[in-house]
Amino acid sequence: MIEYMNIPVLVCVSLLGVGAFVMIVGSLLKKQWATDGKKTSLSIYLLYLFAMSGSGWTWYNNIHKARALAEGNRYTLATYEKVSGVIKGGHKVRQFGFYVDGVKYNTTTTYPKFLGVSNPLRIIVRYAVSNPEYNKAFGDEFVPTWVLSPPERGWKQYPPAVHWEGAVLDSVYMQSLQGDN
Known part of the structure; x- marks a missing residue:
């Protein structure tokens, strides 16, 4: 059952990716790019989003592969x-x-x-x-x-x-x- 040990990490990475997505959508709706008084570019938000979703997919795929190898x-x-x-x-x-x-x-x-x-x-x-x-x-x-x-x-x-x-x-x-x- 080692493959299940990565599920908490997968959940955390997925939540971070969702958080980055929400930050982008929220900033677009407010038509501003500011957090704590600092200007942040759209490319940084998108970088966070892609990094988190890519990491989440990698962990998901590794878990799926380990499970398939363990089942038969x-x-x-x-x-x-x-x-x-x-x-x-x-x-x-x-x-x-x-x-x-x-x-x-x-x-x-x-x-x-x-x-x-x-x-x-x-x-x-x-x-x-x-x-x-x-x-x-x-x-x-x-x-x-x-x-x-x-x-x-x-x-x-x-x-x-x-x-x-x-x-x-x-x-x-x-x-x-x-x-x-």
């Missing part, structure tokens, strides 16, 4: 596509693509420690069943090369924890493991 999620594999930017500290934002029911979705990760691998090929992604656009990339663990593809509907549990059960495996590699015993 699955795991699948995402394939590396490109570097989509660089953030502070020189960490690359890497974009990955994955498919759910034949529809392609994207995710990004900034995980910096790919053990010297500049372009990791595949990572694990947790996505919300209700809306796969809500997803979380796990860039800190490699997908073994012998795991060729995920099950058609993904995994219900974290794949390494269930030993990649249901995945399409590289049969040649698996036979070589059996031959070594």
Whole structure:
């Protein structure tokens, strides 16, 4: 229930946004731009309004995403596509693509420690069943090369924890493991 902890913040930000809107409308009706004897420009009021509504939307979206991921999620594999930017500290934002029911979705990760691998090929992604656009990339663990593809509907549990059960495996590699015993 961690996602509900941001509701008081969301309410406060929304009230501030409404307050800024009321100040703008009130000033327009009075045809003046003054508060406490100081002149305030319309652009400052509008800046407050947009900042508060933008912050409120961001918190709402994060709460909605967390709730969707908590209600029902699955795991699948995402394939590396490109570097989509660089953030502070020189960490690359890497974009990955994955498919759910034949529809392609994207995710990004900034995980910096790919053990010297500049372009990791595949990572694990947790996505919300209700809306796969809500997803979380796990860039800190490699997908073994012998795991060729995920099950058609993904995994219900974290794949390494269930030993990649249901995945399409590289049969040649698996036979070589059996031959070594």
